[in-house]
Amino acid sequence: EKVVVTGVTADKDMAKIAIQKVPDRPGIAAKLFGALAREGISVHLIIQSIGEGNVTDVTIVLKREYMERAVEVLRRLSKQLKAQGVIFDANVAEVSIVGSGMVTEPGVAARMFRALAKRKINIELISTSHIRISCVIHKRHVREAVRAIHEDFKLGKLKRRLA
Amino acid sequence: EKVVVTGVTADKDMAKIAIQKVPDRPGIAAKLFGALAREGISVHLIIQSIGEGNVTDVTIVLKREYMERAVEVLRRLSKQLKAQGVIFDANVAEVSIVGSGMVTEPGVAARMFRALAKRKINIELISTSHIRISCVIHKRHVREAVRAIHEDFKLGKLKRRLA
Numbered sequence: 604e605k606v607v608v609t610g611v612t613a614d615k616d617m618a619k620i621a622i623q624k625v626p627d628r629p630g631i632a633a634k635l636f637g638a639l640a641r642e643g644i645s646v647h648l649i650i651q652s653i654g655e656g657n658v659t660d661v662t663i664v665l666k667r668e669y670m671e672r673a674v675e676v677l678r679r680l681s682k683q684l685k686a687q688g689v690i691f692d693a694n695v696a697e698v699s700i701v702g703s704g705m706v707t708e709p710g711v712a713a714r715m716f717r718a719l720a721k722r723k724i725n726i727e728l729i730s731t732s733h734i735r736i737s738c739v740i741h742k743r744h745v746r747e748a749v750r751a752i753h754e755d756f757k758l759g760k761l762k763r764r765l766a
Numbered sequence: 767e768k769v770v771v772t773g774v775t776a777d778k779d780m781a782k783i784a785i786q787k788v789p790d791r792p793g794i795a796a797k798l799f800g801a802l803a804r805e806g807i808s809v810h811l812i813i814q815s816i817g818e819g820n821v822t823d824v825t826i827v828l829k830r831e832y833m834e835r836a837v838e839v840l841r842r843l844s845k846q847l848k849a850q851g852v853i854f855d856a857n858v859a860e861v862s863i864v865g866s867g868m869v870t871e872p873g874v875a876a877r878m879f880r881a882l883a884k885r886k887i888n889i890e891l892i893s894t895s896h897i898r899i900s901c902v903i904h905k906r907h908v909r910e911a912v913r914a915i916h917e918d919f920k921l922g923k924l925k926r927r928l929a
């Protein structure tokens with residue numbers, strides 16, 4: 604199936620929050636996100652990577668304006684669950700390439716990561732689906748990141764959107 | 767914007783692999799995925815959560831048939847990069863809900879996680895985009911997980927696809 608990258612988007616003014624070392628057992632994710640939902644907090648990305656032992660970290664990326672409320676909710680749960688704690692950063696942006704076909708073909712992902720690497724932009728978080736690869740970077744790099752991907756993927760002027 | 771979950775899909779016969787404690791600096795993701803790409807290895811999910819200090823883990827989810835080759839590639843790089851090592855598991859399945867609107871509204875995510883929690887299915891990995899929430903679980907739970915989500919989201923018969 605042909606892989607076609609159709610555009611790059613960026614969300615500035617984002618924040619990342621991680622609740623660290625929560626118990627890695629059924630019901631925990633439901634608890635965390637049930638609590639966020641009850642506060643009306645909207646989330647862009649949910650990222651849970653491989654854990655170690657019987658704990659793991661859960662990271663969310665959301666609009667900067669929701670950060671304090673989300674941190675408050677997660678801290679309360681962190682105590683309840685005897686997790687390690689909550690860390691957060693108010694200075695990130697989310698840059699994504701979207702397309703059809705298997706966008707997560709390593710060749711496509713590698714190309715996006717290389718575009719950022721060439722400009723010395725550190726990739727802080729990665730989350731993907733079949734049609735989208737999202738990288739979270741420091742917000743100071745967002746314009747350069749969008750330009751870089753745009754250039755390296757030779758995307759037409761129409762395809763560049765800064766959200 | 768109205769959130770509509772339109773279906774649940776499942777990919778059985780998957781594997782997860784993590785390369786642990788790679789340097790968290792520009793160029794590393796490009797290196798890892800460049801190498802996988804050169805081997806022709808196709809990847810379903812790429813997950814990088816919050817790191818600690820100046821290292822982080824990178825997890826991939828891919829078809830079981832590619833696991834050995836991918837582990838080999840990543841082990842070589844792990845030595846080169848002086849990472850902690852590579853861990854893997856050949857027994858996972860990926861279950862996703864797809865839809866329109868902000869599928870990552872905490873309410874929607876919470877509902878999916880609760881569906882799995884009610885059946886005591888542990889969520890091993892989570893990766894999301896605006897239109898898709900993917901959970902990686904042990905493969906023995908896949909049929910039950912699809913049924914659970916189908917029921918709890920009241921999805922019509924048309925909407926359930928086992929890939």
Ligand SMILES: C[C@@H](O)[C@H](N)C(=O)O
Pocket residue numbers: 625626627628629630631632633651659661879883887888889890
């Ligand atoms: C950490 C969290 O995802 C947990 N494994 C759960 O299933 O809810």
Ligand SMILES: C[C@@H](O)[C@H](N)C(=O)O
Pocket residue numbers: 716720724725726727788789790791792793794795796814822824
């Ligand atoms: C770990 C990896 O994503 C690294 N931060 C990079 O930018 O390549």
